[in-house]
Amino acid sequence: MFTDQHLPATGILQTWLTQGTYVSSPQSMSCSQHPGASVQSVSNPSHEHSHAPICTVPGLSGHTAHTMPPHPATHSGVSSQGGWELVERLNLDGEAPRVGEQAAALLRAPECPAGRTTVVLSPEQAIMQVHESVGHPTELDRVYGTEAAYAGTSFLSPDDLGSLRYGSEQMNITADATTPEGLGTFAFDDEGVPARRESIVEAGVLRGFLSSRETAEQLGAGTGGSMRADGWSRMPLVRMTNLHLEPGEGSFEELLADIDDGLYLETNKSWSIDDKRLNFQFGTQIAWEIKNGQLGRMLRDATYTGVTPRFWAKLDRVAGPNEWQLFGLTNCGKGQPGQSAHVSHGASPARFRDVEIGVSK
């Protein structure tokens, strides 16, 4: 896979087939199949990691454009429902040299400084922000406390529905269990509720929760549709399906154009958030300086931190549908006994103003 003999590399290709059957009286439903595949590759010249880049594949989903990620995630690689065509789209041979060069360059790159600045999150990092600071806190079982001992609760309350200002007007979040190739795409959830697309945050206002039939009844809104177990020996829990940051307008270049001084943060490296999903801290593998609207030097060991609604309030632009990318995560942990859910998220590059970077410097 990697052509540079100076760079030892490792990789994993996983495929799986999930079959689900839901049977209930008075009606029954038929079997659905969720074939999937994931690829992870690591180029490791020393202790620094960078991941293989992926080609662009337009026009795959209900979104105007749907691209494969430029960097496989650190979260078990690139994953989606599909077959061998996914692996072929990755163009690993073609993209590996660039990733190898980036990995080597990271060894010499200066450290990301500390301070406050404008930050543009790559789609792959933006989806982690969505997952941790929107997905989990909008799970209704957390809101009602049933995950308190382990995964935690939520800063949201049932009364916040329809009124809580989650972020800026540029923030639109959708839960869509019908997204093509999504790991959270199914015909019906583990309670037999048909898949649907629904708004969670609309123009910055909380409009929906992820729910089960029981929690939806308790709330008096919604009809469930997010109950999923990770296998035969675990109980279904309220889980994310495919939760997306909806695209805005314009290109990535236009997003950068009016930034005098900032950072572009790419490829998640570390993640942590508190038990109510307020205080978070993320690190990325690569950061790029933004100077006068252009990408500049590579920086290493970038981190940023914030508090969920304050951070999302600083979102002032999301790039358009042509920049939108879908990613799968296979390691979403929750429950006792523990369960690892497969979920997907899509996002375009997103710009946030006045973000604290360089934590612990």
Next chain:
Amino acid sequence: MSRALDLAEEALRAAEGDEAEVLVHAERSGVARFANSIVHQPTLVDDAMVRIRIVRDGKVGWASTNRADGLDELAKRAGEAADQARPDPDFPGLTPPAEYEQVSGYDQETAELGPDDQARLAAEAIAAAGDFGLYGYFTSALTQIAIASSTGLTAEQELTDAAVLSLSATEGASGWAEHTSWRVADLEPAAVTEESTSKAARTRDAQEIEPATYAAVLEPYAVAELLRWFSYDSLGAQGFIEERSFFCDRIGEQVFDDKVTLSDNGLDPVNFPKSFDFEGTPRQRVAMIEDGVARGVVWDRMTASRAGDGHESTGHAPPEDWRYFGPLPTAFDLAAGDAASVDELAERIGDGIYVTRLHYLGIVDSRGAVLTGMTRDGTFRIRDGKVAEPLVNLRFTVPMGDVLGEVPGLTRDRMLVNLNELYGERYPFGALVPALATTKFQITGTGSGPGL
């Protein structure tokens, strides 16, 4: 002979004609999970996973199933996987027969607990919660692990484990406590809840503090969690070989305070004892840190072969679900100190913070062993050597070199902390640790308050 070894030998016969190894990992477990003082997610599992590893011409194939009637098909799939593989020059071959140290770790009373018992013991914990809601679980299990190999190796062990985890919580207040052991008779569910409730009652009206580097007293729950996350990159051979480990280029150097001595001791009956690992290699006690000096990491056969230089497996081949991570410690043993109590540790640091439990850790810098995460369910200020007012949950971002670099003390008493989050097949493991005082615990932010 256990049903697991029976199954392993039956599967090995199905793979006749090839060099082969069979692992059976069976569990009968129950989790009585409760929230707001109601058992709401009881889960019972009775399962046996069979994994066959077949070697053909230096090529290795793996396959697994939990269908006892599918062993012929399983052997066929493993053979096909081997045929499709490339020879791995580092493959050390299957484990030869070995002598195992007989260890305890099985308790009949614990093995025989059923759902009614698990619900009863959960109810004992819940009844002690007073005005607080109780969140957590009672669990117990019997785990059977057996290995049979064409090399002539056979190994079997039965493990039991039980744990009660208690979060006493209401709006604006929460406290944490837990007990775990391989003998259910060691657990006192009501006492666990009394501890978590007492802690919770002291967390109301939590205050914020300014981010800065504080001295800190860490309860055993927090110490165990830090060690677990430190181990992922730094204390296993895979991270060491891949140069992600804090120990790279530091073996033999004084890296921590000389009060810090850490081993992995799966042979200790006070921990969760284990005779062998998932390749059938006898388990060894491994000194990782001695008097603050970095001594080594844990190995399995593949990483030892890959590293060469005389390395040998220490008996830490991981269970199926962890193969991606390579060998890791599963019986942490941090040496005790001389402090009579956590109150004495607070006296020693004078001014700082008191941390009960940590939440959602992440590795910021592998080689530098920089970890981040949040405190929760019992964070307090220490003033004038006394535990004082409650604090909100704090974000910490700490190099382990700082946390363990200057340690004013550790407690004489240690406790076994459960580290098994019950993902995948059951495999009890934990950390036998004291409370610890450090002069440097870097707080980089504040988060939510305690409670629901």
